[in-house]
Amino acid sequence: MELQAKAFKYGDDINTDYIISGKYKFKSNDMEVMAHHAMEELDPEYYNKVKPEGGFLVAGKNFGMGSSREQAPLVLIHSNTKAVLAKSFARIFYRNAINTGLPVIECDTDLIDDGDQLAVDLEAGVLRNTTKGTTIPFPPLPPVMAQLLADGGLVEHFKKHGGFNL
Amino acid sequence: MGQDGTSPLAIRALERMGVSEVFDPAKVAVVMDHSSPSPIEGVSALHTMMREFGKRTGATVYDVGEGVCHQLIPEKGHVVAGDLMVGCDSHTCTYGAINVFSTGVGSTDGAAAMASGKLWFKVPDTMKVTYNGELQPGVFSKDLILYLAGQIGADGATYESIEFDGPVIDKLSVEARMTISNMAIEVGAKAGLMNADAKTLAWFEGRGEKVPNPQNADEDAIYAKTLDFDASAIGPQVAKPHAVDNVSPIEDVEGTPIAEGVLGTCTNGRLEDFAVAASILKGRKVHPDVRFIVAPASRQILLDAIEAGYIQTLVEAGAALVTAGCGPCVGTHNGVPSDGENVISTANRNFKGRMGNSNAFIYLGSPATVAASVIEGKITDPRKYLG
Numbered sequence: 001m002e003l004q005a006k007a008f009k010y011g012d013d014i015n016t017d018y019i020i021s022g023k024y025k026f027k028s029n030d031m032e033v034m035a036h037h038a039m040e041e042l043d044p045e046y047y048n049k050v051k052p053e054g055g056f057l058v059a060g061k062n063f064g065m066g067s068s069r070e071q072a073p074l075v076l077i078h079s080n081t082k083a084v085l086a087k088s089f090a091r092i093f094y095r096n097a098i099n100t101g102l103p104v105i106e107c108d109t110d111l112i113d114d115g116d117q118l119a120v121d122l123e124a125g126v127l128r129n130t131t132k133g134t135t136i137p138f139p140p141l142p143p144v145m146a147q148l149l150a151d152g153g154l155v156e157h158f159k160k161h162g163g164f165n166l
Numbered sequence: 167m168g169q170d171g172t173s174p175l176a177i178r179a180l181e182r183m184g185v186s187e188v189f190d191p192a193k194v195a196v197v198m199d200h201s202s203p204s205p206i207e208g209v210s211a212l213h214t215m216m217r218e219f220g221k222r223t224g225a226t227v228y229d230v231g232e233g234v235c236h237q238l239i240p241e242k243g244h245v246v247a248g249d250l251m252v253g254c255d256s257h258t259c260t261y262g263a264i265n266v267f268s269t270g271v272g273s274t275d276g277a278a279a280m281a282s283g284k285l286w287f288k289v290p291d292t293m294k295v296t297y298n299g300e301l302q303p304g305v306f307s308k309d310l311i312l313y314l315a316g317q318i319g320a321d322g323a324t325y326e327s328i329e330f331d332g333p334v335i336d337k338l339s340v341e342a343r344m345t346i347s348n349m350a351i352e353v354g355a356k357a358g359l360m361n362a363d364a365k366t367l368a369w370f371e372g373r374g375e376k377v378p379n380p381q382n383a384d385e386d387a388i389y390a391k392t393l394d395f396d397a398s399a400i401g402p403q404v405a406k407p408h409a410v411d412n413v414s415p416i417e418d419v420e421g422t423p424i425a426e427g428v429l430g431t432c433t434n435g436r437l438e439d440f441a442v443a444a445s446i447l448k449g450r451k452v453h454p455d456v457r458f459i460v461a462p463a464s465r466q467i468l469l470d471a472i473e474a475g476y477i478q479t480l481v482e483a484g485a486a487l488v489t490a491g492c493g494p495c496v497g498t499h500n501g502v503p504s505d506g507e508n509v510i511s512t513a514n515r516n517f518k519g520r521m522g523n524s525n526a527f528i529y530l531g532s533p534a535t536v537a538a539s540v541i542e543g544k545i546t547d548p549r550k551y552l553g
Contacts, residue, residue: 013321017519017520021497021522022520022522023522026212029178029208065320068172068256068272070273070274088321090324090354091354092270096275099275153274154179154275154277155182155183155274155277158281159184163284164282164284166286
């Protein structure tokens with residue numbers, strides 16, 4: 001399946017407090033409500049920009065550093081973020097994204113500008129920058145993570161197999 | 167292990183998995199520490215959910231006032247040297263100081279671990295960080311780890327395991343070692359391990375029935391990277407807003423006015439942190455323009471600090487004592503700063519908005535630096551108060 005959407009570009013070292021502030025994570029269990037605050041510290045308009053037509057969150061190095069809060073990938077999913085593309089990811093966010101079914105792609109994001117139209121085929125491992133007419137290579141997910149993502153996340157994997165089956 | 171910000175999602179993930187029991191109730195604990203006692207009805211509902219989970223599954227529940235998860239898990243004997251442990255909190259790496267391979271995971275990972283006793287891992291490369299020389303007066307383990315963050319940056323050890331070693335680590339107390347391992351995540355590390363020595367083994371005594379099984383580094387271990395620092399040349403360090411790796415020697419920020427000081431958290435809320443703060447504040451007063459918020463990391467530490475007279479000293483000096491737990495670190499309660507205010511804290515994170523206000527500025531330092539600063543109302547080198 002090919003995902004197509006616009007790129008919304010941000011910088012390096014985006015921590016999970018910026019993705020969803022600690023002051024909100026206790027306020028509601030409803031991720032649709034929480035999603036309105038996604039990326040608020042960096043861009044209060046993130047939700048309004050991305051929600052209607054979906055988007056790719058594009059960042060620099062070390063995306064998702066800091067707290068282990070799983071609300072971070074969840075509010076991105078609920079704000080209609082199709083995938084996160086970054087030069088590198090912090091490990092807990094990376095695991096949480098796979099576990100909750102948010103695709104994460106490690107690639108050279110210098111080749112993407114804010115507003116570029118992107119097309120991603122995760123199975124085929126192809127990322128195209130349609131605006132620039134370029135193809136950006138990215139390494140495939142390790143088999144364990146690819147399996148979890150293909151199953152729709154860790155909960156769905158457990159439901160399907162009755163436990164870990166990797 | 168989960169805390170009140172992460173356990174509810176883990177409990178719901180278990181429900182969605184169709185799992186009603188945990189694999190071994192004796193190995194599962196949930197802790198109410200991040201927003202505790204509850205400041206709003208939404209949190210009260212989450213706490214109720216955690217209590218009911220404990221009753222239903224037999225998992226241990228640490229309720230309001232027991233303390234911070236990262237103090238309770240080792241203090242109550244849930245882990246010993248050689249264990250593998252996962253917690254739904256990024257600072258789970260704290261127990262590396264007692265030779266536990268502990269690492270933070272998310273709530274769904276936590277649910278899978280609670281359901282099955284299993285989780286998948288990628289074996290990380292190891293970076294060895296050695297502190298040589300001798301710790302100088304007024305300099306503490308917090309300064310050593312802040313210094314490392316300043317040197318290698320917030321992603322300096324991403325997906326690596328750090329092994330802390332050297333004569334300076336050997337001389338530190340187990341409590342002081344925990345401060346270092348606690349912040350391994352601030353440079354992206356999966357774990358912040360230390361070898362178990364006689365001090366480590368003595369620390370486990372009387373805490374439970376589990377027998378330590380130390381897993382120390384092999385003499386001929388191969389490291390992805392080795393870093394050597396001369397601790398003799400490291401002075402008090404301060405992380406400036408809004409990043410933990412934005413570190414300066416204290417001389418560069420001395421005189422910065424502060425409106426709030428925080429002593430506590432899983433980084434520096436232990437007895438010896440209270441001891442050093444009390445030694446500085448004994449017979450002195452907190453500056454009238456400063457709020458000084460003090461949160462012991464556990465009920466036991468609170469009791470010990472009462473018995474030792476530290477609480478008396480701190481409260482007489484003008485401190486506001488709050489419930490054992492995370493205190494104001496996470497921005498949910500207990501001292502949210504106002505717009506434009508500077509805070510000096512013993513916590514581990516100073517991201518914008520971390521303490522609940524995006525327009526406040528958080529500086530991080532050792533308990534001594536915080537104690538000296540709250541006296542003067544500005545960031546102050548603690549060495550002038552420590553003989």
